[in-house]
Amino acid sequence: xxxxxxxxxxVFVALGLGALILLSLQVSGFGSEGIDGYQLSARFSNxxxxxxxxxxxxxxxxxxxxxxxxxxxxxxxxxxxxxxxxRFSQIPIDSSAGIYTSGLLGEQYxxxxxxxxxxxxxxxxxxxxxSSAVVLEExxxxxxxSRAAGDD
Amino acid sequence: xxxxxxxxxxxxxxxxxxxxxxGRSHMFLFRLCVALPGAVHRPDHIVRMIYMVGFLSLLIxxxxxFFVGMVLGxxxxxxxxxxxxxxxxxxxxxxxxxxxxxxxxxxxxxAGRAGSALTAEIGLMKTTEQLAAIEMMxxxxxxxxxxxxxxxxxxxxxxxxxxxxLVGVYGGNFVGVTVLGVDSGSFWSQMQSVVSxxxxxxxxIIKSVFFGFIVTWIAVxxxxxxxxxxxxxxxxxxRTVVHSSLAVLGADFVLTALMFD
Numbered sequence: 032x033x034x035x036x037x038x039x040x041x042v043f044v045a046l047g048l049g050a051l052i053l054l055s056l057q058v059s060g061f062g063s064e065g066i067d068g069y070q071l072s073a074r075f076s077n078x079x080x081x082x083x084x085x086x087x088x089x090x091x092x093x094x095x096x097x098x099x100x101x102x103x104x105x106x107x108x109x110x111x112x113x114x115x116x117x118r119f120s121q122i123p124i125d126s127s128a129g130i131y132t133s134g135l136l137g138e139q140y141x142x143x144x145x146x147x148x149x150x151x152x153x154x155x156x157x158x159x160x161x162s163s164a165v166v167l168e169e170x171x172x173x174x175x176x177s178r179a180a181g182d183d
Numbered sequence: 184x185x186x187x188x189x190x191x192x193x194x195x196x197x198x199x200x201x202x203x204x205x206g207r208s209h210m211f212l213f214r215l216c217v218a219l220p221g222a223v224h225r226p227d228h229i230v231r232m233i234y235m236v237g238f239l240s241l242l243i244x245x246x247x248x249f250f251v252g253m254v255l256g257x258x259x260x261x262x263x264x265x266x267x268x269x270x271x272x273x274x275x276x277x278x279x280x281x282x283x284x285x286x287x288x289x290x291x292x293x294a295g296r297a298g299s300a301l302t303a304e305i306g307l308m309k310t311t312e313q314l315a316a317i318e319m320m321x322x323x324x325x326x327x328x329x330x331x332x333x334x335x336x337x338x339x340x341x342x343x344x345x346x347x348x349l350v351g352v353y354g355g356n357f358v359g360v361t362v363l364g365v366d367s368g369s370f371w372s373q374m375q376s377v378v379s380x381x382x383x384x385x386x387x388i389i390k391s392v393f394f395g396f397i398v399t400w401i402a403v404x405x406x407x408x409x410x411x412x413x414x415x416x417x418x419x420x421x422r423t424v425v426h427s428s429l430a431v432l433g434a435d436f437v438l439t440a441l442m443f444d
Binding site: 033036037039040042043044046047048050051053054055057058059084085086138 | 227230231233234237238241277281338339341342343345346348349350352371373374375376377378379380383384388
């Protein structure tokens with residue numbers, strides 16, 4: 032009876048701890064988040080709604096994530112720090128970065144467009160060519176102003 | 184004139200009784216904390232109590248978790264499909280469960296399933312003067328009766344909440360992916376990219392530990408304070424469920440405001 036009790040409680044505690052571990056790994060994706068990678072940075076004139084932990088994609092496939100989004104005090108541009116998985120270490124040095132939205136209401140992500148150079152980006156490199164996030168209000172106002180100009 | 188005075192006196196008496204009770208519950212908690220180290224030396228008592236409090240609550244937690252997850256999946260899908268955002272179903276289900284529903288519903292079920300049993304058991308021990316008999320044998324009932332139950336509640340509650348949340352996520356996955364046809368890859372990947380370990384999962388666990396503390400504390404206190412009659416036991420059991428449910432919901436608001444800005 033006593034051993035039965037202990038076995039049952041052991042099963043219960045193991046189940047609970049297993050659920051905790053599964054919650055951390057499966058639901059929060061902790062294992063996939065803690066990528067061991069190298070850092071890249073890029074300056075954008077506007078990052079839109081880009082947040083830390085947003086994915087970095089190349090050809091649509093996730094290759095890393097955004098670590099930090101701040102404003103560079105000197106140039107007053109947004110400075111985005113990204114961490115790229117070591118498996119993707121051969122990204123040409125003249126690659127460009129853009130900020131896009133997945134779907135109409137989806138999250139924003141950084142897309143890397145590979146360039147053609149033979150030398151590769153390394154830890155701490157900076158992406159020189161960037162295109163900013165599309166801000167819907169700007170697009171609409173441009174459209175309206177061009178309409179107004181066309182009416183004259 | 185005397186009627187008004189009597190009314191005021193009744194109000195004053197009720198207030199004083201309520202505060203005296205609150206004060207006694209904190210004195211009780213202090214004595215309980217003093218007795219805790221002694222109780223740790225008898226792990227077999229704690230194991231028996233974890234069986235009573237935790238393992239026997241497992242079935243109700245599993246079943247309710249799965250159903251709550253399925254309902255979240257169904258309701259979330261019906262709302263999200265209007266915006267073409269049904270891929271975010273995993274995020275909705277996981278965040279609601281891990282942050283709020285897991286700890287809160289588990290605590291409410293725990294109060295009804297385990298808290299009431301603790302109160303009734305200790306209350307009956309007091310009514311049949313078993314507690315007094317234990318004390319007569321120079322054994323501290325705090326250390327041998329109350330403390331093991333308290334520790335078992337503290338250990339069981341976070342484990343039950345974790346099981347609830349996990350089963351709920353799979354319930355949402357079952358309805359969303361298997362029945363309604365949301366893409367399995369985006370269900371999990373969006374969930375994993377949005378839910379964070381420290382901000383969501385760990386805060387949920389902190390909540391469940393806190394709720395376990397509240398519910399078990401109220402349960403053992405009400406049992407220990409039971410008026411030694413059959414009516415007293417029934418009142419104490421009811422009070423445990425009502426007070427701990429209210430306390431959990433109130434504490435949940437405070438904790439949520441502190442944790443999630």
